[in-house]
Amino acid sequence: MFDALGSSLRASLRRLTGSGRISAADLEAGLADIRTSLVGADVAMSVVAQLLERISERARVSEIVGGLGAGERMLGILHSALTETLGGSGRDLDLRERPATILLLGLQGAGKTTTAAKLAYRLAKDGRRPLLVAADPRRPAAAEQLATLAAAIKVPMHREPIGTPVAEIGTRAIAAARRLGLDVVIIDSSGRTTLDDELLEELRDLRDATKPRERLLVLDAATGQSALAIAEGFKSIAEPTGLILSKLDGDARGGAALSIAGGAGIPVVYVGTGERSDALERFHPERIANRILDMGDLATLAERVRDAEIGPMAAPDAEVRAKAAEARALRGGMTFDDLLGQLRQMSSLGPIGQVVKMIPGMGGMAEQAEAAVASGELKRTEAIILSMTPAERRDPALLTLPRRRRIAAGAGRAIEEVNRLVKRLEEMRTLMRRAGGGDPSRLMGGGAGLPGKHAGGRIPPKAAKREKRPKKGGKRR
Amino acid sequence: MKLAFWRKSSPDDEKRVAEATTPASNPLAKVLRRFTAPEPDWREIEEALLASDVGLVATTALIQAARDGDGADGRSRVRAAALSLLGEDPANLNDEADVVLLVGVNGVGKTTTAAKLAARAKSAGLSPLLVAADTFRAAAIDQLRALGVREGVEVVEGRPGGDPAAAIHDALTLAAARDFSPVIIDTAGRMQTRSGLMDELAKIRRVVTKVAPTRTVEVLLVLDGTAGQNGLAQARGFDASAGIDGIVLTKLDSGARGGVALAVRRELGLPIRWVGTGERATDLVPFAAEAYVDGLLGAPTGS
Numbered sequence: 001m002f003d004a005l006g007s008s009l010r011a012s013l014r015r016l017t018g019s020g021r022i023s024a025a026d027l028e029a030g031l032a033d034i035r036t037s038l039v040g041a042d043v044a045m046s047v048v049a050q051l052l053e054r055i056s057e058r059a060r061v062s063e064i065v066g067g068l069g070a071g072e073r074m075l076g077i078l079h080s081a082l083t084e085t086l087g088g089s090g091r092d093l094d095l096r097e098r099p100a101t102i103l104l105l106g107l108q109g110a111g112k113t114t115t116a117a118k119l120a121y122r123l124a125k126d127g128r129r130p131l132l133v134a135a136d137p138r139r140p141a142a143a144e145q146l147a148t149l150a151a152a153i154k155v156p157m158h159r160e161p162i163g164t165p166v167a168e169i170g171t172r173a174i175a176a177a178r179r180l181g182l183d184v185v186i187i188d189s190s191g192r193t194t195l196d197d198e199l200l201e202e203l204r205d206l207r208d209a210t211k212p213r214e215r216l217l218v219l220d221a222a223t224g225q226s227a228l229a230i231a232e233g234f235k236s237i238a239e240p241t242g243l244i245l246s247k248l249d250g251d252a253r254g255g256a257a258l259s260i261a262g263g264a265g266i267p268v269v270y271v272g273t274g275e276r277s278d279a280l281e282r283f284h285p286e287r288i289a290n291r292i293l294d295m296g297d298l299a300t301l302a303e304r305v306r307d308a309e310i311g312p313m314a315a316p317d318a319e320v321r322a323k324a325a326e327a328r329a330l331r332g333g334m335t336f337d338d339l340l341g342q343l344r345q346m347s348s349l350g351p352i353g354q355v356v357k358m359i360p361g362m363g364g365m366a367e368q369a370e371a372a373v374a375s376g377e378l379k380r381t382e383a384i385i386l387s388m389t390p391a392e393r394r395d396p397a398l399l400t401l402p403r404r405r406r407i408a409a410g411a412g413r414a415i416e417e418v419n420r421l422v423k424r425l426e427e428m429r430t431l432m433r434r435a436g437g438g439d440p441s442r443l444m445g446g447g448a449g450l451p452g453k454h455a456g457g458r459i460p461p462k463a464a465k466r467e468k469r470p471k472k473g474g475k476r477r
Numbered sequence: 478m479k480l481a482f483w484r485k486s487s488p489d490d491e492k493r494v495a496e497a498t499t500p501a502s503n504p505l506a507k508v509l510r511r512f513t514a515p516e517p518d519w520r521e522i523e524e525a526l527l528a529s530d531v532g533l534v535a536t537t538a539l540i541q542a543a544r545d546g547d548g549a550d551g552r553s554r555v556r557a558a559a560l561s562l563l564g565e566d567p568a569n570l571n572d573e574a575d576v577v578l579l580v581g582v583n584g585v586g587k588t589t590t591a592a593k594l595a596a597r598a599k600s601a602g603l604s605p606l607l608v609a610a611d612t613f614r615a616a617a618i619d620q621l622r623a624l625g626v627r628e629g630v631e632v633v634e635g636r637p638g639g640d641p642a643a644a645i646h647d648a649l650t651l652a653a654a655r656d657f658s659p660v661i662i663d664t665a666g667r668m669q670t671r672s673g674l675m676d677e678l679a680k681i682r683r684v685v686t687k688v689a690p691t692r693t694v695e696v697l698l699v700l701d702g703t704a705g706q707n708g709l710a711q712a713r714g715f716d717a718s719a720g721i722d723g724i725v726l727t728k729l730d731s732g733a734r735g736g737v738a739l740a741v742r743r744e745l746g747l748p749i750r751w752v753g754t755g756e757r758a759t760d761l762v763p764f765a766a767e768a769y770v771d772g773l774l775g776a777p778t779g780s
Binding site (some may be wrong): 033044108109111141142144146149152192193194195218221222223224226247249252255275 | 483527529532567582701704707711727732
């Protein structure tokens, strides 16, 4: 997310930080690079000008030119300018009303319907009871699409026959929510390719009838220079209270976030990062600025780990198991079960490239990690582990040559791959014993950090303890 | 010949292209109108081109060509440069294509474009067949079925969640048996960064060739007119997996100018074939370079 913008901005900064002191010419060249990055990321021209002015003004005030530590300070200036333009500390939705009403706005194809379902899923996860409302009286199959998505996430959905005036749809939906004891009403309004009078009237009616405190504009992250004009258009009709940037899982640079927050003053509240219903993330300006500058986004990663851990899908004793797995790992007794748990955990966090990007300084590794996934390496590793017996998974010392042959055949892989995996686990065990925790590399390369929710479910603590003893290769069942 | 006829641009079509590309507020037109002298402020023109999503590379090339070229004023010099960038409208082999495969990212308007193409072919006296091969998006098949009914065009439907290639196979077999032509295939939206889905598209492309080896296939990338420079990444990604023959630029009535199409033409040499100008079934017209450029640059001074 935002990575292309990030990498070109970082390149500009490297040029600035390369030398100890920055000359006036260096600064000018740096600002020109920053402009190129921002324009290439589709940031509106007016916002580009505004940002550059802010940055160069601060550079002047803090006497960057000729001063020491200019690179660091320049990074700070850039970071704060981006954060401020993106809306400072971010905001939460106002959902105090019962029922609280959220109206989703946007052009055709922006992703309103998908976003409505994602928002409902998210709010339901937070303990709210949402109702999805199809208020697109025209597009063929719009209501069907919402109905399908609503059924998939088990959220109730309200619809009226084609041709029902939107104001009526809205009032009836709110009445239905009251009757059913639901506390959030999410209205999916109709999209147009253009803001015509008909849409204007429709949105006005809908707004008057439902008085939504939150009016969220949904915009495709790939939108170019017209993003600001689109936002201004909706501003005059419905005064959006926030922006949801959809489809940020592609390679769109998402400059529209800067355009709309900076140019129209509409803060970004969520970003859509995939096709699944859970692919909607809170937007934190500070964190995104960190990501753009490759300062990492550990906060978001931690949240995802927590969500994957204690989300609705996780087993109730996940936390206990995770702790046991971690303790085991730290004693150097990591098992194939633990490794399997980690592999699965990684995939439940989302696309690996996204995960890697959130780790400070590892932005550049995202592609490598994606390649590992694309080449099926993780899947193959999983297949090999799954071809082992439970006992073998707990104790690599059991893996004699005939057993390895059997596993290789079972997984449909070469025996060399099995050997490599066994060796890798042994290396991890050694590493872990030495590190004994606290080392951030555990998170990825070492592979032993993320507590796996599936990890070691079958091993009683006693068995885990026994594994600490020197291996004899004997049977231990 | 007959098959190519529905793709030909009429004067009325050209007028629609120009109108759709001329939004209410056009910074480029405003700038160009101000510079009546042969030597305008190129820096301002550059800003205005960038504000139309033309992108840095194509903008720099355009400005350079305009500065090197002749002309009475800034507008005519930029106009000449843009037209030469868009190139001669080639006598396109694909005019005879009778299988049209529509591909693109999510939400760009593939399904509506499929229906509009079918409506246009039908009104030109052909018997088109629509194929709902978007088996992924909830209710995409319902949407195309409804549009097919409205336009009086037969629709072959994939099974929700099923293999899109299977639906395409069925459709091409049916088309051979009952003489449907052109066959217009709507596929699921997909991000060009998702390698699995790109592979699926490559497979779809292979199936078409395998089932109907004698048919001419045209793969059209549908690009949202409001797209920025990511449109270029989309074109690259889809070209690598499915081999793109041309571009459909949609939603040009939205106030966007679709400048990214110039970037795509310059970087990848892909021609723009169709332009979506509105929501009615008839709002899809063949691309016309002069009309498009005139819309993009605004009316000349004094006209």
